[in-house]
Amino acid sequence: MNTFQDLGLNDDLLQAITDLGFTKPSEVQDKAIPILLESEKDLVALAQTGTGKTAAFGFPMLQKIDIASRTTQGLILSPTRELCLQITNEMKLYGKYCKGLNVVAVYGGASITDQAREIKRGAQIIVATPGRMKDMISRRLVDITKIQYSVLDEADEMLNMGFKEDITDILSHTPEEKNTWLFSATMPREVSIIAKKFMKNPQEITVGNKNESTNNVSHEYYLVNSRDRYQALKRLSDANPDIFSVIFCRTKRDTQKVAENLIEDGYSAGALHGDLSQNQRDMVMKSFRNQQIQMLVATDVAARGIDVDDITHVINYQLPDEPEIYTHRSGRTGRAGKTGISMVIVSKSEVRKIKSIERIINQKFEKKEIPDGADICEVQLMSLANKIHNTEINHEIDKHLTSINELFADTDKDELIKKFFSVEFTRFYNYYNKSKNLNIAEGSFDSGRDGGRDYGGKSDSTRYFINVGSKDGFDWMKLKDFLKEVLELGRDDVFKVEVKDSFSFFNTENALKEKVLAFFTDFKHEGRFVNVEESQNRGGGGGKRRNDRRGGGKREGRSGGRRDDRKGGSGNRSDRRRGEGTSKPRRSDGNSNANRSRRSDSDSRPAVARRSRR
Numbered sequence: 001m002n003t004f005q006d007l008g009l010n011d012d013l014l015q016a017i018t019d020l021g022f023t024k025p026s027e028v029q030d031k032a033i034p035i036l037l038e039s040e041k042d043l044v045a046l047a048q049t050g051t052g053k054t055a056a057f058g059f060p061m062l063q064k065i066d067i068a069s070r071t072t073q074g075l076i077l078s079p080t081r082e083l084c085l086q087i088t089n090e091m092k093l094y095g096k097y098c099k100g101l102n103v104v105a106v107y108g109g110a111s112i113t114d115q116a117r118e119i120k121r122g123a124q125i126i127v128a129t130p131g132r133m134k135d136m137i138s139r140r141l142v143d144i145t146k147i148q149y150s151v152l153d154e155a156d157e158m159l160n161m162g163f164k165e166d167i168t169d170i171l172s173h174t175p176e177e178k179n180t181w182l183f184s185a186t187m188p189r190e191v192s193i194i195a196k197k198f199m200k201n202p203q204e205i206t207v208g209n210k211n212e213s214t215n216n217v218s219h220e221y222y223l224v225n226s227r228d229r230y231q232a233l234k235r236l237s238d239a240n241p242d243i244f245s246v247i248f249c250r251t252k253r254d255t256q257k258v259a260e261n262l263i264e265d266g267y268s269a270g271a272l273h274g275d276l277s278q279n280q281r282d283m284v285m286k287s288f289r290n291q292q293i294q295m296l297v298a299t300d301v302a303a304r305g306i307d308v309d310d311i312t313h314v315i316n317y318q319l320p321d322e323p324e325i326y327t328h329r330s331g332r333t334g335r336a337g338k339t340g341i342s343m344v345i346v347s348k349s350e351v352r353k354i355k356s357i358e359r360i361i362n363q364k365f366e367k368k369e370i371p372d373g374a375d376i377c378e379v380q381l382m383s384l385a386n387k388i389h390n391t392e393i394n395h396e397i398d399k400h401l402t403s404i405n406e407l408f409a410d411t412d413k414d415e416l417i418k419k420f421f422s423v424e425f426t427r428f429y430n431y432y433n434k435s436k437n438l439n440i441a442e443g444s445f446d447s448g449r450d451g452g453r454d455y456g457g458k459s460d461s462t463r464y465f466i467n468v469g470s471k472d473g474f475d476w477m478k479l480k481d482f483l484k485e486v487l488e489l490g491r492d493d494v495f496k497v498e499v500k501d502s503f504s505f506f507n508t509e510n511a512l513k514e515k516v517l518a519f520f521t522d523f524k525h526e527g528r529f530v531n532v533e534e535s536q537n538r539g540g541g542g543g544k545r546r547n548d549r550r551g552g553g554k555r556e557g558r559s560g561g562r563r564d565d566r567k568g569g570s571g572n573r574s575d576r577r578r579g580e581g582t583s584k585p586r587r588s589d590g591n592s593n594a595n596r597s598r599r600s601d602s603d604s605r606p607a608v609a610r611r612s613r614r
């Protein structure tokens with residue numbers, strides 16, 4: 001391995017290198033620096049993050065430009081403002097003994113006139129983000145017609161972020177005979193297209209495996225009905241107990257909603273999107289980095305800077321509008337030599353998007369099935385067994401051992417194991433026991449719709465009496481909207497709504513009964529207590545009246561959404577309801593999973609039932 005002297009760097013640079021404490025060149029520096037110093041060639045260099053790419057192009061550029069001149073000779077393009085500032089800073093450190101050197105950072109979100117003024121003073125090197133650079137050019141605030149060396153840093157990232165046109169535009173203002181040095185962690189097709197287009201016979205160097213991170217990611221898709229998206233997400237997570245994932249949604253609103261639902265359902269999740277304050281985002285990111293959060297639900301824009309290693313799964317809750325964005329998403333996993341899985345939940349209308357993504361990533365997707373309840377129970381059980389097997393014994397227990405042993409004196413080992421595991425397992429079992437198959441066949445109809453056409457009339461739904469009616473300004477539609485809103489239920493969760501003068505009826509799945517009854521134990525609407533009880537009116541479903549629920553709803557504080565709190569089983573839901581005084585209870589279809597999805601389409605219309613209460 002060479003020393004920095006061997007590479008042919010001048011004394012000013014060597015002095016700075018000593019100051020920086022760099023003792024020997026990194027591999028990419030060792031390979032790139034001699035080529036760039038000795039020849040006037042274009043270069044493509046592939047190396048992972050953290051391998052020292054900045055110095056690999058920075059030292060040669062500093063040595064080759066004419067510092068006595070005030071003309072702009074070097075242009076470095078980088079994807080983000082943070083990187084732009086970081087590179088500028090590094091370049092200044094490397095060039096600290098190069099007298100008269102002026103490196104200027106050009107990026108969005110800061111004053112363009114200040115940046116223009118700095119450039120006017122004579123910047124030999126400009127480090128820029130593509131968007132702001134293009135702006136500067138079109139406003140004629142910068143002259144890049146004398147550029148000799150241009151660097152595309154993190155080229156794959158820039159293309160992922162949709163800067164292709166900006167880059168093309170910027171480079172068209174630079175002279176033909178300049179040299180272009182492209183640095184990238186991966187070499188997707190888009191990058192090679194750019195390389196072909198703008199570079200002449202580039203020399204190529206690779207540190208580590210080419211395309212390493214793309215090859216480390218496998219791509220899977222799951223075909224479900226749109227309405228089952230959230231259930232599918234939960235199953236994918238439950239089937240991977242050690243999941244550490246980023247979940248991408250299309251909008252800030254969906255991002256927030258999915259995160260809230262997950263937290264409410266006992267998962268350790270957090271939201272990351274632009275409507276959060278910087279402070280909130282920092283906190284979420286910190287928890288995620290510490291792996292206190294297992295599922296980070298994020299928008300594309302907010303997740304751009306995420307450089308967390310060890311992410312096991314990327315889940316595309318919804319596909320991005322632009323297929324190109326997909327590469328950026330899936331690149332969050334499979335980093336630093338690890339393998340990762342990128343999962344896509346799609347509905348039938350989106351399947352063709354998979355094809356266009358396949359063309360872009362140059363890789364095939366595997367169509368997989370959402371695991372069924374039995375699979376998940378098995379995975380969870382075995383994961384628990386492994387956890388117990390690997391658990392270090394806490395000897396604080398020793399002193400209680402006699403009493404425990406007494407209690408289990410007549411229990412044999414098999415029975416004890418079964419009982420022990422049942423503590424956790426029964427929750428999962430109950431939850432998934434009657435869960436339906438969420439998968440739909442390609443080319444089939446949206447079967448979830450008509451699976452339970454007259455479902456509301458079956459005994460799996462509960463009919464309620466509510467003491468508001470048309471006198472209170474409700475018609476069936478308004479009442480349905482009102483109930484959906486206060487209970488935070490989905491489109492089809494309230495059905496067979498029947499409004500009378502001073503009272504009304506409606507149905508929900510049995511699984512929601514506890515939630516509905518508990519919620520209305522002390523709920524006021526326009527100053528008046530709204531009373532809901534189970535109805536004996538069979539108009540839409542069976543069930544006995546249960547006065548005992550009235551006033552008896554549990555009102556416990558909300559769980560923190562930590563993984564340990566995770567229950568997933570039915571019967572725990574009220575424990576997770578938000579406490580009094582906080583906002584409305586969250587929609588939490590945790591235990592209504594199997595039933596909700598069998599809802600009939602006709603439920604969005606009221607049934608014309610003529611029977612009145614009692």
Ligand code: ADP
Pocket residue numbers: 021022023024025026029047048049050051052053054055
């Ligand atoms: P990359 O662009 O490949 O992600 P950077 O250029 O940002 O990597 O370098 C990563 C870190 O390594 C920086 O803090 C940089 O100062 C340091 N570094 C670069 N080259 C060397 C070297 N030869 N010896 C020690 N540290 C180095």
Ligand code: MG
Pocket residue numbers: 053054153
């Ligand atoms: Mg870099």
